[in-house]
Amino acid sequence: MERKAAKELLHIRGWMMRVDEIVRRGKEAYVADDLLQEAGDSLMMKLGEAANRLSRLKVLAPDGVEWALAVANRNFIIHQYDEINRELTWLTLSRDLPEWKVSLEGLFGEAEGVLDAAG
Structure with missing residues (x-):
């Protein structure tokens, strides 16, 4: 794995931890709080951009993860921020991304190894 890809994967891991923080607050808090x-x-958006970069770097997504979905x-x-459906974004944050996090654990570990070896 290239160093660039390893860095992207560890960014994703950090962002997934932030997603966990949002989800822990619950759906009611999410729907009520614009921030x-x-x-x-x-x-x-960051996850989608990282997925696009990983795809270009030829990093294969593990089962259950589709880079193209994150990019879309x-x-x-x-581009359609005025059409965002908060029910759907909540489902993405609370159901889909936690599943992706589990599926990506192997790549996260590999990325740590690459960066540790590089010093």
């Missing part, structure tokens, strides 16, 4: 919604949008979600949030 939490904006934070969730920002995280999903990013593009929708950026």
Whole structure:
């Protein structure tokens, strides 16, 4: 794995931890708080951009993860921000991304090894 890819993966891991923080607050808090919604949008946009970079670096997504979906979600949030459905973004944050986090654990470990070896 290239160093660039390892860095992207560890960024993703950090953003997934932030997603966990939003989800722990619960759906009611998320729906009621514009700042939490904006934070969730920002995280999903960053995840989509990182997924795009990983795809270009030829990093294969593990089972259960599709880089193209994250990229499409990013593009929708950026270009159709006035059409965002908070029920759908909550489902992405609370159901889909935690599943992706589990699926990505192996790549996160590999990325740590690459960066540790590089010093």
